[in-house]
Amino acid sequence: MITAAFPAAWRTLTLAAALLASSLAQASEHGKPAPKPWSPVTLHTALGDLPKGNAAAGKAVHDSMMCASCHGAAGNAATMNWPSVAGQRYDYTAKMLLDYRSGLRSEDERAGLMTSIARLMTPQQIADVSAYYASLPKPVAPQAQAALAAPLTAVEYKRVEQLVRKGDANRLITACASCHGLHGEGKGTTPAIAGQTTDYFIRTMRLYHNGERQNDVYKGMSQFSQRLSDADTLLIARYYASQGQSQTAKAD
Amino acid sequence: MNSRRQFLLASATALGAVAFPAIARAGQASARIVIVGGGVGGATAAKYLKLADPSLRVTVIEKNPVYIRPYGSSEVLNAHVTMQDLRVSYDALRHKHGVAFVFDAAKSLDPVNKTVTTASGKVLGYDKLIVSPGIKLRYDSLPGYSEQLADSQVPSGWIAGAQTALLAKQLQSMRDGGTFVLAAPPNPYRCPPGPYERAALMTEWFSKHNPRAKVIIADPKDSFVTDETALLGWNRLYGFQPPAEYRTKLAAKLQPSTQPCALEWIQAKAGGTPQRLDAKTMTLHTAGGAIKADVINIIPAMVAGQIAFDFGLTNDSGFCPVHRATFESTLHKDVYVIGDSSIADVMPKSGFSANTQAKWVARVITDGLAGRDPGTPVWENTCYALAGKDYGLFVADVFKIKDDGKIGRINKARYLPLDATPAQIRLSAVYQQAWIQAFTQDIFA
Numbered sequence: 001m002i003t004a005a006f007p008a009a010w011r012t013l014t015l016a017a018a019l020l021a022s023s024l025a026q027a028s029e030h031g032k033p034a035p036k037p038w039s040p041v042t043l044h045t046a047l048g049d050l051p052k053g054n055a056a057a058g059k060a061v062h063d064s065m066m067c068a069s070c071h072g073a074a075g076n077a078a079t080m081n082w083p084s085v086a087g088q089r090y091d092y093t094a095k096m097l098l099d100y101r102s103g104l105r106s107e108d109e110r111a112g113l114m115t116s117i118a119r120l121m122t123p124q125q126i127a128d129v130s131a132y133y134a135s136l137p138k139p140v141a142p143q144a145q146a147a148l149a150a151p152l153t154a155v156e157y158k159r160v161e162q163l164v165r166k167g168d169a170n171r172l173i174t175a176c177a178s179c180h181g182l183h184g185e186g187k188g189t190t191p192a193i194a195g196q197t198t199d200y201f202i203r204t205m206r207l208y209h210n211g212e213r214q215n216d217v218y219k220g221m222s223q224f225s226q227r228l229s230d231a232d233t234l235l236i237a238r239y240y241a242s243q244g245q246s247q248t249a250k251a252d
Numbered sequence: 253m254n255s256r257r258q259f260l261l262a263s264a265t266a267l268g269a270v271a272f273p274a275i276a277r278a279g280q281a282s283a284r285i286v287i288v289g290g291g292v293g294g295a296t297a298a299k300y301l302k303l304a305d306p307s308l309r310v311t312v313i314e315k316n317p318v319y320i321r322p323y324g325s326s327e328v329l330n331a332h333v334t335m336q337d338l339r340v341s342y343d344a345l346r347h348k349h350g351v352a353f354v355f356d357a358a359k360s361l362d363p364v365n366k367t368v369t370t371a372s373g374k375v376l377g378y379d380k381l382i383v384s385p386g387i388k389l390r391y392d393s394l395p396g397y398s399e400q401l402a403d404s405q406v407p408s409g410w411i412a413g414a415q416t417a418l419l420a421k422q423l424q425s426m427r428d429g430g431t432f433v434l435a436a437p438p439n440p441y442r443c444p445p446g447p448y449e450r451a452a453l454m455t456e457w458f459s460k461h462n463p464r465a466k467v468i469i470a471d472p473k474d475s476f477v478t479d480e481t482a483l484l485g486w487n488r489l490y491g492f493q494p495p496a497e498y499r500t501k502l503a504a505k506l507q508p509s510t511q512p513c514a515l516e517w518i519q520a521k522a523g524g525t526p527q528r529l530d531a532k533t534m535t536l537h538t539a540g541g542a543i544k545a546d547v548i549n550i551i552p553a554m555v556a557g558q559i560a561f562d563f564g565l566t567n568d569s570g571f572c573p574v575h576r577a578t579f580e581s582t583l584h585k586d587v588y589v590i591g592d593s594s595i596a597d598v599m600p601k602s603g604f605s606a607n608t609q610a611k612w613v614a615r616v617i618t619d620g621l622a623g624r625d626p627g628t629p630v631w632e633n634t635c636y637a638l639a640g641k642d643y644g645l646f647v648a649d650v651f652k653i654k655d656d657g658k659i660g661r662i663n664k665a666r667y668l669p670l671d672a673t674p675a676q677i678r679l680s681a682v683y684q685q686a687w688i689q690a691f692t693q694d695i696f697a
Contacts, residue, residue, distance in 0.1 A: 064673060069683070109689055116682040120675040 035102035038095075038217050043189070046098060047091055050127040058132025061125045065117060075132075076139045080199035082110075084139035084244075092191040093130035097121065099215045107213040138185070139195035140245045152238060160235040163228075171227045176236065179220060184243050189217065195244020201237040282307040283621050286368055286378035288358045288559055290314030290342060292323075293384030293591030293606035296695045298351040300614035308618070311352040313370060317342070319696070323443070323603045324688045325412035326450040329420045330457040332641060338412055344697050361563040363584040380617050383565060383572075383581075384591040384606065385557025387411070387442050393553040394435070396529035406531055406548045410442065422547045423454060429464035430546030433536050435526040436471040437551040440571075442592050442601045444477040445637035445647070447551050448517075452482070455490050455515040456640045468545070469517045470538050472525040477600070478637055478647050481668045483517075485639025485677075490515050495522075505670060526550070554601075556593035563587070571595045576653050577629060578616045579609055588613045597659040599651055604633045607695060629653065630662075636684035644668070644680025 038046070062068065062075070067085075072078050075086030085093065099105035100118035118126070152160065162168070165182075167175035176193075180186055184194030193201070207213035208225035216222055228236070285301055287294045290312045298310050319340040327333045345351040356370040361381070368376045389408055391399045402408045407415035407422070423432060432454060436447040451469045458465035476482075484502055486492035491509030494502060495517075518524030523540015529550065530536075536543045536550075555561075555570030565572045565581050572589040573582045579594060581587045590613055591606030599605045608631045619626040634648040645668045654660035668680055 064676060066676065066679060066683070109686070113682060113686045117679060120678060 035099075035104045037104065037215075040217060043095065043217055047094055047189075049123075050094060051124045053090065053094075053127035053129075053131030055128070055131045055135040057124075058128035058130065058135075061121070061129040062132055065121065065125075065129070067129070075136050077197050077200070080197045082197065083200040084195060084197055085133045086136035086140075087138035087185075087195070088130075088133045088192050089186045089188060089190070090130045090134040091189045092186060093133050094126055095189050097126045097130070105213065105215045107207045138192065138244055141195055141197070141241050150238075152235070152242070156235055157239075160232075160239045163232060163236060164239060168227075173224050173227050174220070184240050193240045193243075196237075196240055198237040198241045201240060202233055205233045205237075282309055283379040283617075284309045284377060285311070285380050285382065285617065286376050287312045287382045287384065288368060288563075289384040289386060289557070289591075290316070290319060290353070291384060291386050291591065291606070292321075292603040292695055293386075293610045294382065295319070295342075295345060296607045296610035297382050297384065297590065297614050298345055299349050299695065300611050301618065302349045302351055304614055304618040305621075306350065309352070310350075311354060311376060312342075312345070313354045313356060313358045313368065313376070314342075315355065315357040317355050320412045320416075321603075321692065322410070322412040323691070325409070325416050326446065326453055328412075328416050329409075329423050329450065330453040330641070331420070331424065332453075335417050335420075338416070340692055340696050342696070358559050359562065361565075361584070361587070363564075363587060366586065379586070379621075381587045382610075382613060382617075383560060383563060383587060383589045383593070384610070385559035385593050387554040387592045387601070388556065388558050388561075390553045390555060391550075394526055394529055394550060396531060397550055397552065401529075401531050402550070406529065406550055408550050408552060410437075410446075410551050410554075419547070419549055423457075424461070426462060426465060426546050428462060429466075430462070431466045431468065431544070432458075432547045433468045433470060433543050433545040433549070435536060435548070435550045435552075436469055436473065436476075436524075438472045438553050440601060441551070441554045443635070444600050444602070445482065445635050445645075448476055448478070448482055449637040449639075450549070451515060451517075452486060452489075452639050453641070455486075458514060459490070463514075465514065467515045468543060469515075470524045470526050470536060470543065471518060472520050474519045474521050477635070478645055478667060480670060481645040481672075482637065482639050484670060485643045485645060486513075486515060489640045489643060492517075495519060502670070554592075560589065560593045565589055565593070567595075569595065576657065576659055579613050580616075588617070598649075598661055599631060599659055600633055600635065602633055602635055603691065604635065605631070607691070608632055631659070634687070636680065636687055638681060638684060642681045643677055644682070644684045645677075646680055646684075 070077065070082040071085045075084060077084045096105060097118045100111065100114040103115060105111055106115065163173065164176045167173045179190045180193050184192060186192035205225050205228065208221045214222055285308055287298050287310065294312055298312050301308050301310050319342065320338045321340055325338055328335055328338065342353055346353055354370060354374060356372050356374060358368055359371050360369045366378050368378065368381065389410060391397050391402055397406065402415055407419040409416040409419045426432065434447060434451050451467050455467045458467065480498060480502065483492065483494040483498055484505055487494065487506050490513050491511055492513045492515055493509065518540065523538055525539040526536055527539055528537040534545050534548060536545060536548055556566050556572055560566050560572050565583055565587065567573050572593050572595060574580060574589050574594050575582055579588045579590050581589050590609040592601040596605065612629050612631065616626045631651040632649065634646055636644060636646045638644055647666050649661050649666055650663045651659050652662050668676065
């Protein structure tokens, strides 16, 4: 009797503890419920529910919301501190704005700034600005970065190309290109990363690594970032920074 | 945490090493840079010199062991932040960037033997000296006013510190329906939109906590830098009716008001110029008459910080003449004057200006030591200001040396547009708060 009852009581306790833990996890610091993470289905529905975006209207949103102060006049960040958004995938930009708005993406003070901005935007504006960035050519590396990022040596290039194209089976790291595309062009909610600023790239990987950013639906970046060394990340950041448009291609 | 920091350091070092190639020196010891003043200008210069060349021996002479930031300090008055929030540590500069600090008052300069002597008698030799002493408030410029009164009864709070706390206490405990008078300073002064932001923030705070209170700005001037956008904000938030000369331009945007406004701005031409303080009766006498008040905040005339005078770096204007292209003093070689004390023409006396000047001087010095040409300077400034807690505005400028040899603006648009959307206005306030954080990190972290 006792041996039979104990596991049952134990199961009940465990269930109660699990429920308590999950309700605690739902409660954010101000007692407001934590934003609900996406499932592939809810995300698909939410993106589909956005009105159709218009790139020309998105340019006006970009101007009126003063996006250029960090992301640059035509979506090319002027410094390494901020991401370039030119050429970004529509779905990715739209998802980020929805994530900032809900607080799903809230990794640091910079994210707090974007939350304030996203909450001032209508769904139409979110769709428009996402369409605008998607209509722009891929980014040009900031001037400061061009001077700073020494070209990859042959040895470095070989190493990073292995990671980018083949991954590392020993460490269970999938090739970057398998989600981000052969040229870092991204797909759907997987961001384009060609030409991305190095500091932003490195910071993003660190935030995933530390679990401070976890709004990736399939937990891909969250996992792979655990297994990449700092040296790997720096190399990959430099590699993708060099995959943007060259300075000379920049149209003024 | 630890791995994160190591990661940051590793990437910073790796990137930094590429950005700033080590300076080649034929067997000579690394240069000694002494910086007098650990405010925005001095601290920025120290950090960016070390970033550019970690081998430089950089020493800051500063009398206070903790920095109390003046930018954003009016937000103590409306209880948006606390005095504690203004405190900024020098620890990162010392331990992360390797800047040496001497916590002592700088006393005198020997420009021939290139030494600075401190109050306690320490003598520091330098190859290059950067002086960034901020401002000195001329308490005696208003008859009846004094530093002693400012410390005890009629605070200025324009250099953040105990006077800020005193003023906050006076304002927050002002009697019901009392009058707060702010005496605005004559040009030139530190933080051009600042006095007006302070008055507006208190008008907003009083509207919630002391709704019958009045705020009066007694001004020795007829205009200020962000006046149009600020007056429009005051109109929307407090029912303020701008003076006649602003009404034509703002007309279509102004809202009529039925109630008298709690905020009053008395321009010089309306008799606003402060002439004398009677602290006993708490009366500010202006050109137009006497104003009796419950709390008086005097922002007096300003000149270069005392150190600039002690070092013989000032001219008759009370500020320091510099070669525009380098900010090197025209009076002493190898001495650079940056920030509020320098004469930088149309560049305002702001923390942002001091920061951008400091970065330029760090470059002039490191390139100079390495025998490189630092190129042509471009400076910038942004002054954010609030008309209310959630109503931001700004002036943003880019500067170059013009044909007349003076620093001039090269941009056209400067302000938040008058037809800014509510989202832009709200965002400007968000940016203002973000700027304070980012700016502090740029300098001190």
